[in-house]
Amino acid sequence: MNGAPFLGLIMAMLGGGVQGAFVLPMKYMRKWRWENGWLTYTIICCLILPWILALGLTPSIGKIYSEASWSVLMATIGFGAGWGVGSILFGLGASYLGMAMGIAIITGINACLGTLFPIFFLPREKALSSSSIWTIILGMVILIVGVAIVSYAGRLRELSQKKATELPETAASTTKKSLFLGLVICILAGIFCPMMNFSIFFGKPLQDAASALGAAQYNAGYVLLALAVTGGAVPQIIYCSYLLSRNKSSGNFRLPGTGINYFHGFMMAFYWVLGIVLYAFGTFVMGEKGAIWGWPLFLSWTIIVANILGVITKEWKGASKKAFLMMYIGIACLIIAILIVITASGR
16 A cells, blocks of 8 residues: 555544544533533534635535535435434433443444445446345344444443442432433434435535536535535524523523633534544545545544543443443444445445
């Protein structure tokens, strides 16, 4: 492997690692509820940073949107809104289960479903072979096993932490319910988050138009990304506004000593967008096989870094050795499933 593809692989891995860390700043927000932090992140991540990239790096962006068909625009925005629902669930799931478990489950399901569903829309001449389809089915089975093992590890973690802190029975029951609810939320997030892939799939004419007008290949996607995440901002802003009203937490934005929280919100958005930028440039540097090898590396390192940070921030403090072992086995299954499904899809 010569230098350029190797550099591309490194950039894809760094992009995944940065994305795996994007919820970390939320742990350091003080005096704010979940909705305060997530709304700040959403506005910067979906309505400010992507548009700076799109407007700054896309020539004649107004012409691209005005000449695009309504079906392309609506599909891009509509599936982006679906991703926005998944993003809400992502944030809630990571809050319930922690970075390690939450991101592992969501990313694993997201990767496999996001790769699988667009295959059904491929033209006949690009249809996958029967061997590729069976390989993908194998990957999905491994994914389900991985999710089950990670879930079991989470239960073991809760039991060991309960034993270490000697929680009363009512508190232990609440913890068990929180684990179950967190798992449900993460699985739903994994189902909704792949809609970003659908938005990109159906919005590709926008990217092609940007390339035709002179945008660099690694920058052409921002005209599409900005529109998709704008659609995704809508459900997130609505839900956060509902929580602000229900919990009467809008005043938290003005509490003394919370100015640093805005910086944390900016860093969440910066990490998320930077991960996309590094991945996009990395796949470009790798060449025609960039998406095939870059995407699984990107997602795998998202899971790996999220788990490293989860351990560092003591999400697994007090967990038994068996819980750790099962967690790592489950993560290995998720990463193997990602590699199998994406590689089979790219044949």
